[in-house]
Amino acid sequence: MSSSSSQNPKNPARSTHKDRDFLNHLEAYLAKRDGVDKVLKISRYATKIILASSLLPETIPLHRRLKSFESSVGVSRKAFRLGKFVQDVNALRSSCFDSREEIVLSLIAYGGEGLYYFVEQFVWLAKSGLIDAKHLRSLQMISAWAELIGYVGSIGLKIRDLKRIAEDEACVRVSIEIAIGRGDRCGEEEAKIRKLRAKKFMKKLSVVQDLADGLMALADVRDGQGRLSAPILMSSAGLLSALISTHKNWLSC
Template identity: 75%
Template sequence: MESKASTTIAKTSLQSPKPKERDLLHHLEAYLAKRDGVDKLLKISRYATKIILASSVLPETLTLTGRLKSFETSVGLSRKAFRLGKFVQDLNALRNSHFDSKQELVLSIIANGGEGLYYFVEQFIWLSKSGLIDSKHSRNLQKISAWAEFIGYMGSISLKFMDLKRIKEDEACLESTIEIAVARGNGCLEEEQRLRKLREKKLMKKLSIVQDIADGLMALADIRDGKGQLSAPLFISCAGLLSALISTHKNWVSC
């Protein structure tokens, strides 16, 4: 009796219909319910506007140019408001992490500590720009924020390269297992599914590294007060838009 029941359950599970894809509007609702979802849409709007302004496609005398500058400034201030309390997630990430080596521990402290300090200082920059704190402190706060952000991204990029190396090693092992199974005429459906998920994870990790590099370049431009070729407004605006698009894709897939 047990074997028949098991067979029936197995057949039922194999024949059960695949889960339907989530409705687009429901997916959008879930995405916009997240703080990061709204923040990244604002980031896309801001850097798309900055690209238009930096590319000089509009005449300086045009009324639209002034409106776009005002819009860009307003969106930038709104994004700072969205970061209130966001430093707590870095504290929790650091507290809940498990490390395989001292190197990972140090890099995680640099990555989460730098980003956490950046988000913490950004709260005071928002208060300064909003007029609650004397604006004379704004410049020093922005320097601290930029350095913390830059250092955090250096740690984050290093950690992600280590993760990417591990993913590639796992991928190579799975590929070898599949090759052996095929040569022996055995089925390897489960391994192929794991390999597909692993490759998707590898792609997302690569995109995340590109995003961190783009954000790191923007932080470096803030540190250098916009000086140097890598701090050109159009280049930095394109880096910001690239970062926003990658982050939007990651948040959309995960929600």
């Protein structure tokens, strides 16, 4: 899940992406914590795919360097999660609930993700050597369970959102049919349809991303056991998630 920031339509820096200068856009993207984090995520899982595919023999120096790089990036990414749990606290505070089901799903989603980000701070401190490493295993297991639970709630919320979008789209289609029957123009309704389709596409991408991340969390909970925990599958899921989140963050900045 990701929190959305408000956009100021009067700000020239937030013009349409087609008109926006690429380097200015890139600067704005990399100025965000999530922007740098996703670049690191792509680098890490692309490296993991190379290592898992056995393209490079383990005996050559490049293999050892890539393995060291992947491990270092993994620890570095945890530093970007410092204080990130606050966004989940604020998301819960600002949420408007329509039903008990939505309340429960929101508590699971934001609560699970918030606990995950909170515990990850201590995982980073343990891997950095500030906290005794004997606590690392327990912290990682708590983190993995919290992350998995959070994704279950997040997927549930997004499926509800997709149903609402489908209902809105059906209503607009009815309006278009009525307008056509009367011989009226329906340019505004057609614009709404395009926006709803784009919104639905991005929401579906978010569900795919959550499924990929959830699969990796499940593998962590199972301690890498089972077919679903195969290194090449996990690496591919991580890269897919990274590319989707990079695409979403690029469009939002």
